[in-house]
Amino acid sequence: MQSVVVGAGIVGICTALCLQERGRQVLLVDRLPPGEGTSSGNAGIISVGSVLPEAMPGVWKEIPLMLLQRQAPVSLKLRYLPQMLNWFYRFLANSSAAKAEQSSIAINALSRLGLDYLQPLLERAGAEPLIRQNGALYIYETPSQFSRAKLNCSYYERRGVDYQVIRGTDLRSLEPSLRLGIAGAIMVPGGAHTVSPLAMSRSLFSLFQSQGGEFVQAEVTGFEQQGNFVASVCAGRRISCAEVFITAGAYSKALAKQLGSSILLDTERGYHMHLPDPEIVVKRPLLFAGRAFAATSMRDGLRLAGTVEFAGLKAPANYARAQILVKQAAYLFPGLNTQHGKPWMGFRPSTPDTVPVISSSPKYSNVFFGFGHGHLGLTQAGITGAMLGALASGETSPVDIDAFRIDRSMA
Ligand SMILES: Cc1cc2nc3c(=O)[nH]c(=O)nc-3n(C[C@H](O)[C@H](O)[C@H](O)COP(=O)(O)OP(=O)(O)OC[C@H]3O[C@@H](n4cnc5c(N)ncnc54)[C@H](O)[C@@H]3O)c2cc1C
Secondary structure: OOEEEEOOOHHHHHHHHHHHHOOOOEEEEEOOOOOOOHHHOOOOEEOOOOOOOOOOOOHHHHHHHHHHOOOOOEEEOHHHHHHHHHHHHHHHHOOOHHHHHHHHHHHHHHHOOHHHHHHHHHHHHOOHHHEEOOOEEEEEOOHHHHHHHHHHHHHHHHHOOOOEEEEHHHHHHHOOOOOOOOOEEEEEOOOEEEOOHHHHHHHHHHHHHHOOOEEEEOOOOEEEEEOOEEEEEEOOOEEEOOEEEEOOHHHHHHHHHHOOOOOOOEEEEEEEEEEOOOOOOOOOOEEEHHHOEEEEEEOOEEEEEEEEEEOOOOOOOOOHHHHHHHHHHHHHOOOOOOOOOEEEEEEEEEOOOOOOEEEEOOOOOOEEEEEOOHHHHHHHHHHHHHHHHHHHHOOOOOOOOHHHOOOOOOO
16 A cells, blocks of 8 residues: 655655655645646755744744835735734734744754755756755845844754854955955855755655656545554545655644644745846855845746745735845845746745644544645754654654744744
8 A cells, every 4th residue: 555645745755655664655736737736936945054934033023014114024914814823813923032042943854954855856867966065155234233133043053053253344355246245254165055855856756756656636635544553645546645745834723624634834935036137146156144035047047036925825916025025136246137937925824933744643543744835844854754754654853843843832
């Protein structure tokens, strides 16, 4: 009997490959073609130096200010607020110094291994040319942003992440296309990126198929249980299964609920604008902290990706938010050609403590969860797959599973 993986984003595909490594016959199910959900539109950063949770101390002061700015990096659809109140409450509760430290430890435990666990899969898929390791540069435009960033470097130190503080005057030698007058930056030399997130998922999926993996394009609507065992997955037809993995990104909440686990998962919607002929190249991803977006040179142009919008899974995309990215990038890169941009919107699967769920089910003996990676799903996909593979096979997980349990307290 087969293992069924629900959701063929980057997390589901990596999980499917890690299950194949352990001798499983695997079936992936997705209503979209593989890799075409949120995993296709991200900024492509394999952010091995990630140490900062979204809920940092003092965030309660920053978010209202951000929401008031005209070109706000964070926006909230007021009609959606009642549905998110509990999530926000937990998010704020996670911003105490002690909780932020706890989240930082968990995030870093996964992210620092992100490339180590992704790379072997990419090598086997022949997809290494899709990866560059030129570091990642966090840009701080104003002296106050830069001073705060330098204070937060204590997180890098406590997690043992290599970083360099770059003065504003030295920035142009690193990234000549950037405008003058930027206060400074922090370089994380271990950072990497892909020049095509979608091509990466597709290559990994081809490897999966070449190893006998099957794919069904269908919507999963439910499960058939027998006692504490899930016997089949309903996806237009009954698919019998030996075990089920829920890796459905931001849509995992409803599926987990059907499987007896309630979880505070919501979505931070994000946008990108992909500029096909930018006339500039950045050597590594540039992350503009105060504007909540990144610029990454990809094989077919420059991708401006980021911002946060709280509006749930159903509201239509507001592509004006992608246009804001273009205006801001035109200011930051004086030589940028902004013509013919293609906008996109995707759903980050976000928990209030910025820590994903990588867990067995407390209720069903053959159900496993891997979702909630928020801003870091590409980075953490390989290690998540390895942890789920180990968990399902009774092996020791490469990272202790405790911080990622589905039934952990989220505040
Ligand atoms: C603008 C933006 C920039 C980002 N930049 C980065 C970055 O630089 N680095 C990084 O590490 N991360 C980044 N992220 C986050 C990253 O993209 C996500 O965390 C990651 O893609 C989540 O992967 P996933 O496989 O969990 O979800 P998804 O890619 O969303 O895949 C889930 C799949 O499940 C399927 N599905 C859901 N429900 C069902 C159902 N009932 N039946 C069948 N199929 C179903 C969906 O169709 C989808 O294909 C960014 C995100 C955004 C929005």
